Amino acid sequence: QQKVQQSPESLIVPEGGMASLNCTSSDRNVDYFWWYRQHSGKSPKMLMSIFSNGEKEEGRFTVHLNKASLHTSLHIRDSQPSDSALYLCAASGGSNAKLTFGKGTKLSVKS
């Protein structure tokens, strides 16, 4: 069964700092990765997706993907207190249509 591992479990960064979150899949058939953000008590909202090797940037958020190692990372620069949330990585691909989520990284941005 496909597993999605996220690290670290929790992360504290100062306001204005850089937050780096990691995610790896154990399934060689994975083609797609997504990052979701879930504020406390709210539903997840999709942040970014990445399918190709390399880097993708949207504002303060940058996602990297290494398909050979099935590793993706999310970097948030100039972190704000409003970025404090649970960040979920999800993966899917191959014949398995089911999207698998990791347990998430809890980010706290301290002002």
Place this chain on the structure above:
Amino acid sequence: AQTIHQWPVAEIKAVGSPLSLGCTIKGKSSPNLYWYWQATGGTLQQLFYSITVGQVESVVQLNLSASRPKDDQFILSTEKLLLSHSGFYLCAWSPSGTSNTGQLYFGEGSKLTVL
């Protein structure tokens, strides 16, 4: 614009009592629909998905059932709640055409507490 509405927002129910949660999607024709469950501090677990009216696929067995009586409506239910059913239930939709997509749009969720 597409909207997704879940009901109820929160429920407190007794063990052994029945449950019905619902969601409605407006502004999107024939979406793929999903039910997810999230225990407190836990991972998002997909429960059911539906590609078309009347067809629902079960992903995990949790003594729950789902139905899609209309194109824009997805219902989650059980006749007897267990303590382990407590958690946050999320309905989501994705664009039709493939069931293999991670571009999910979630409703606001229903918080269930079973006592």
